[in-house]
Amino acid sequence: MEEVPSPMAARGEKPVLHGKYEIGRQLGHGTFAKVYLARHVDTGEHVALKVVPKDKIFKAGMMEQVKREISAMKAVSSHPNIVELREVLATKSKIYLAMELVRGGELFSKISRHGRLREDAARGYFRQLISAVDFCHSRGVFHRDLKPENLLLDEGGSLKIADFGLSAFASHLHADGLFHTTCGTPAYVAPEVLTKKGYDGAKADIWSCGVILYVILAGVLPFQDDNLAAMYKKIARADFRCPPWLSPDARRLLVRLLDPNPGSRISVQRILQSGWLARPGPPGAAMARSTSAPELRRLSPPEQLNAFHIISLSRGFDLRGLFEEEKGMMRFATREPASGVISRLEEAAARAAGGFCVEKSERGVRIEGQRRGRKGPLAVAAEIYAVAPEWLMVEVKKDAGDTLEYRSFCSDELRPALKDIVWADHPAAA
Template identity: 50%
Template sequence: MSQPKVKRRVGKYEVGRTIGEGTFAKVRYARNSETGEAVALKILDKEKVLKHKMAEQIRREISTMKLITHPNVVRLYEVLASKTKIYIVLEFVTGGELFDKIVNHGRMKEEEARRYFQQLINAVDYCHSRGVYHRDLKPENLLLDAHGNLKVSDFGLSAFSQQVRDDGLLHTACGTPNYAAPEVLNDQGYDGATADLWSCGVILFVLLAGYLPFDDSNLMTLYKKISAAEFNCPPWLSSGAKKLISRILDPNPMTRITIPEILEDVWFKKGYKPAVFEEKEDANLDDVEAVFKDSEEHHVTEKKEVQPASMNAFELISMSKALDLGNLFEEEAGFKRETRFAAKCPANELVNKIEEAAKPLGFDVQKKNYKMRLENLKVGRKGNLKVATEIFQVAPSLHMVEVRKAKGDTLEFHKFYKNLSTSLTDVVWKTDESSGESK
């Protein structure tokens, strides 16, 4: 049988597997235990945030992201904090990365690539209008929902270390070099909006060509190619697509095409549907303020819960004859020293019920990881009766309980078990055959 599992909880969220990891954060799958909704939990280390003097920027960008409800941007639901961590609760998107689609299927037809690019520009334009810049746009940060719609992840959250100086420009080179704009790599200061747009142009090229416009194993050579915008469009691209890509991948940010100009481009406008959604103006920012004031009264509870060891079908079948409350009293076997039964309630509830049944009978109860040690404080015929129990998970709401005599008189164990079985009648699972019999 498998060992007991440790389940981690952060407030009302049950935390699962790691689904992403970056320099400053780890992203884990989580589930809201109240609603059952799946979310992505972005976990930041407070010490790193303070060390890199990022707290104020993160607070500002999280506050802005809470107001953004664009259909092509991953939603930010709430933010929590413990003594050592900041937890950003995000929409969980199920369709995977756009990057995987390119890797598995190669380049796209223009109609499909255009639809994704239109959704990307919709998202980027909306966020820029609210002063939020991505700074690391690439296919790995573009997710697809269950309906195949594009969702930009990490908008405003991916480049925490960026700082705007007095000249109003960002000065830290970041992101993936192949997708970064020349002005970002040249460290001359750059405008977040035009730099994001360059990355969008590289993404469009990759969608249509199936490979990168700028690529070289030597980093300095790569930088030179990007700075000079040295690339060639493949022959299968339409003239409209080539023209638009050339206007976006303009190495001069001052003459680079703008989003309003893209929206008027003939190739871009084909089949274009602007995003339809309701803007959210009344988002509650109390949780953000509480996190960054670092008030202990608002700290979320972090817990590690041990789950019962699970049992597979083969193990269950091998024990199936024993899954009945009455099996301890089989006449041909005499009084058995151990037995098992199945119960249809949560494991924690089962532990409590066993404890509630044992204590009035004079038993001291010790619990650990769904194993219990029960000892009768009153000395019996063969010393103190000691009983061991362990709970195994068969299905989410079905558990098997093993009860055995560890020490003492078997007749006294039989008497104890009879009392225990009476207390657990309401939760014990019965087959159709056994439920029809009188106990």
């Protein structure tokens, strides 16, 4: 570890945090945090210890998000199907989250290895998922990133919801009673989240539960396309087909869950009363015979693939050309915090000839020229979306004025200002 909170490590022994947790091997890591196996000194119980460096999250502007994650876990971790947060500790440089150790791995990995579930096994998992989601909503917590990768299995085969990094509370609702932050994993996001008009957090979570149910029953995603924009169109229309091997009750439930109209989408109460869920089914995870290899390849990206790898590989987000000629739009992924992106846009506006003013909004910035061009003053709008905790997507487009002037502004000012913050960690971006 980067910081040893005990002099024991100097003698070759395992470090002990605050005299409570003996810290062992690393279990995993993300962009900002590492997770270690730890043992409670007094009880001998093992936990997963998430270690978050304060300097990194301050630099990334994510301290409020970490606080929100901790608050959400504290509010809901008493439910048996949610990973329990035991306690939070801190040193001068790090935050430590001692969480329940869940040893069975991800539901996603199990499906990827063995194929789709039989309906009785799927029913047991889905019943646990809906129970936990209903509990979260009753506590005013909305997960906003439900997917099989965030569903863990304990040694007994019970499901546990994890990763509340994108969660929100009812207290964060806007004056219209809706959320307006576009976030989540593209294939699991509800259509209303993409419209930028606001959405009900509970209804959006239910849609994600519907996608999860489809995945565990079919072994593939319901909405798939190489182009992210095309996939979003399928999501907006709920353009999917139920596999022929599903029972009529399962098909009816999926159609109700994946209703593109949140007003008529099935509620948790109706889900619990549905004919399919009312049937008896074990909570365990009996697997059907393996799905075909093509299905598994479509469902399972390589281990290191994340949401922005998928974005970069789709035609609409090809980073080999920052500017899209057909649509007159730039889209790119970045690890830079929103404040850093906005600063770069402001710098580009300040350097541009003719003078530009910048107006900030909750979604991004609007840059407007002071000089009248061929079709009036040029205006450029930049919107910023949180797709994952450590990643942002930025969309830049002409809002007014002449297209040639817009292209010149992008080429001469925006490209140089943004070049070193555009994510380019794969060959296609070189």
